[in-house]
Amino acid sequence: MNMMAWFASLVVLGAVYVAALAFRLVRHLAVCFRGPKDIRRCYGTWATITGPTSGIGWSLAVELARSGLNLVLVGQDPAKLRDISQTICRAAPTVKTQDSSLGLSLLATAHSDEAMRRLRQTVEALDVGVLVNNAGVLEPCAVFLHEAGAEEWVDMRVNLLALTEVTAAVIPGMVDRGRGAVVNLGSASSEAIPSLPLYTMYAATKRYVARFSKSLHC
Structure with a gap:
């Protein structure tokens, strides 16, 4: 039995x-x-993307524009922001863009306070339904932790603070409207690979991105 x-x-x-x-x-x-999903109807008419001036961020910005989303472009080089804005205008002539110059490596310092205030004012006035946290720093590359000085790791704060502060600036509007999507770009270095000794700091910051994303989702 x-x-x-x-x-x-x-x-x-x-x-x-x-x-x-x-x-x-x-x-x-x-x-x-x-x-295909109507992104504008599901989430809102605007998207905010960090690090849109090259690589994956550039491609994502163009594809979001082709989907009909207006874009708030967040980066630290005004000239490159103007370049991607012009590219978007050619790819999707009806799409609007707003550039927000923000020194992402200076976040959490007194130098970033005014820029963050402007970014919050910008997104508060718009129907931002999608946030893409793409900005990230990989350098110094392929070195053990003790082989690089502490000052060389400072810019790596972008992987943590840009993600956190920009999300904190954008997400209140999503909560108020009851809709929105936050997309954080991670790395296999924090999930699929057990350890990555030549990229210790990078893998550690991307592990933060993974945990941050899961906790935000819950």
Whole structure:
């Protein structure tokens, strides 16, 4: 009898597990096969993106614009911000852009207070429904922790503070409107790779991004 009860429990547990996997598979397939989502209707008419002047950030900014979202572009080089604004205007002529020059490596210092105040004023006046935290710093590259001086790690604060402060500036409007999406760019160095001794600080900051994102989602 005890064996039968034990076997029945295992059968029920296995059935629940298979049902959970099947539900996840069906949900994934539904996302894959449904039509494109109207981002503006789901989230809002504006997106804010950090680090949009090169690489992944540049591509994301252009794709968001092609999806019809107006963009608040946050970076520390005004000339490069103007360049990406012009690129977006050519790719999506009806899209509006606003440049917000912010020295991301100076966040949490007195030098960033005025720039952060301007950014908060900008996003408070707009229907910002999407935030993409793309800005990040990788250097110094391929060195052990003790091989670089402390001053060389200072710019790595961008990976932590830009993510945190810009999110804190943008998310109140999303909460008030009851809609919004925050996209944080992480790294396999914090999830898939057990350790990365030549990129210790980078992997550690990206682990923060992962935990921050999961906690924000909950």
